[in-house]
Amino acid sequence: MDEKTAVVFPGMGPSSFAAVGKFMVLDPYVGQLLPEADAALGYSLLDRFYSSDEEYSEYTQVAFLVNSLALARRAGDELGMRPGYCTGPSFGQKAAAVWTGCLDFPDAVRMTAELARCEQEFFATEYSDVVTHTVMRVPGEALRDYLSGLTDRGHWYEVSGRLDDGFVMVSLSAGLLAEFKRAVSAMGGYSMSTMRPPVHATAFRGLRRKAAEEIFPRYEVRAPGIPVVADQDGRLVETAEDMRRMLLDTFDVAIDWPAVVDSLVRLGVRTVYVTGPENLFRRVRCTTRNFEVVPVDPKNTLQNMLRPVRPTEPAL
Structure with missing residues (x-):
């Protein structure tokens, strides 16, 4: 060993x-x-x-x-x-x-x-509209501001995983996915894969x-x-x-x-x-x-x- x-x-x-x-x-x-x-x-x-x-x-x-x-x-x-x-x-x-x-x-x-x-x-039957989306090279402060904005607008999300700096998995409604991808791109980040069913959330x-x-x-x-x-x-x-x-x-x-x-x-x-x-x-x-x-x-x-x-x- x-x-x-x-x-x-x-x-x-x-x-x-x-x-x-x-x-x-x-x-x-x-x-x-x-x-x-x-x-x-x-x-x-x-x-x-x-x-x-x-x-x-x-x-x-x-x-x-x-x-x-x-x-x-x-x-x-x-x-x-x-x-x-x-x-x-x-x-x-x-x-x-x-x-x-x-x-x-x-x-x-x-x-x-x-x-x-x-x-x-x-x-x-539960959380059937939720996905987990992985993004990379996203500035931490910009991502936190965007996610806080989701909360302010009454939307639910959870961070389901942290893989590296700026490399995270986020669970959110599938209806928000297209908007989230656009936001990530505007931050200078990249969208990777989307998981359905979603994972790792309280x-x-x-x-x-x-x-x-x-x-x-x-x-x-x-x-x-x-x-x-x-x-x-x-x-x-x-x-x-x-x-x-x-x-x-x-x-x-x-x-x-x-x-x-x-x-x-x-x-x-x-x-x-x-x-x-x-x-x-x-x-x-x-x-x-x-x-x-x-x-x-x-x-x-x-x-x-x-x-x-x-x-x-x-x-x-």
Whole structure:
């Protein structure tokens, strides 16, 4: 175990079959996990994932979990990754829970599918008009002034995540999205992705209660085998109780990636392996200026798998 190394299971972005399907079919580490996932689900994950056209369907979410864990196994076997710490911002918590021994893989697969259905049921009737929009390079004071203006006009919003300076996730009514994008552009910032269903807001405490009452009691959550850094505030998670709390906090507590980075720096971490299909957490400045970043993702892995091997020239 290397105390100067951490594994980061990234948050989930759009991850379609078109983007990762070939990797899933060819990668032997995915191949080891798929039969277990299929048995846990009672259906073929690849078949359902192939047929799904929703960015955050239960099939897409389980596929993301499988891919993240497969890539971490590959990093361990081929790159010698032996992390002393683990973190998993947002959806990455689920893979972190498996990697650190808090959840068995089949349980994590079932929980992921059940939570996806739970969210779908909740947002069908509650906050059905809300989205979470991610923006970057936005001056902090200008953004605060705009958001204060929303409050003055009687509109609701919440900051659902802080990823770096000027890089935030904001939950608000879908009816305000076009206006918000124009405002961000006028501030000199950039709009990135929009998530529906929305995430990480105190307004969603009802979803937290629903998950805590209907789903979590069916699963044993154990203490992590290595310390986990919580994505909400950078605290160390070392007990089963705190791990369960972290998993539930994801519904109604904003993520704070700079706080995670600060904790890892204080712990002496110098290298982070980012294992999963993403291009966000490994690229933000607070990550790149503090660590050596080793990305392990489907695209690069697939390219390496398909790279032709040149025959060895005979010795003279």
